[in-house]
Amino acid sequence: MKCSTCKKPLNTTDRRVRYCSDRCKANRPKRPNLRALNNPADAEQIPVGPTPPRKMTVDQAARDGSDLELLMAMRDRVADQVADVTCPPRDLAALTRRLEEIRKQIAAERARIAEEVDGVAATVQDGVFDASAI
Numbered sequence: 747m748k749c750s751t752c753k754k755p756l757n758t759t760d761r762r763v764r765y766c767s768d769r770c771k772a773n774r775p776k777r778p779n780l781r782a783l784n785n786p787a788d789a790e791q792i793p794v795g796p797t798p799p800r801k802m803t804v805d806q807a808a809r810d811g812s813d814l815e816l817l818m819a820m821r822d823r824v825a826d827q828v829a830d831v832t833c834p835p836r837d838l839a840a841l842t843r844r845l846e847e848i849r850k851q852i853a854a855e856r857a858r859i860a861e862e863v864d865g866v867a868a869t870v871q872d873g874v875f876d877a878s879a880i
């Protein structure tokens with residue numbers, strides 16, 4: 747058993763004890779709020795690790811972006827089309843639906859990454875993050 751905040755071993759086998767001190771309890775890492783999935787717009791608030799997704803164009807993201815970066819680039823591209831006043835109404839309906847789908851996918855992807863980051867933080871103690879390993 748280890749302290750959930752500082753990862754120091756806990757001198758107890760009591761599974762209910764999760765922190766070594768009141769200070770660690772107060773400073774516990776915040777878990778992402780997965781209720782955010784109910785409102786895709788809030789998903790932007792889910793932390794996705796030490797490197798925030800970059801703002802890229804669709805073709806840049808398709809070449810060397812992550813899944814999340816590609817989704818975000820597509821969202822921006824579709825949002826631009828929706829915002830375009832010359833967009834024909836019959837296209838607008840389809841584009842708006844597509845935009846909503848992409849937002850949900852972004853929310854799901856952010857939640858997945860947040861879970862992953864959380865899991866890694868919980869299991870790896872002294873490992874150095876190696877970006878080239880992924």
Ligand SMILES: [Zn+2]
Binds near residue numbers: 752753765766767
């Ligand atoms: Zn601690």
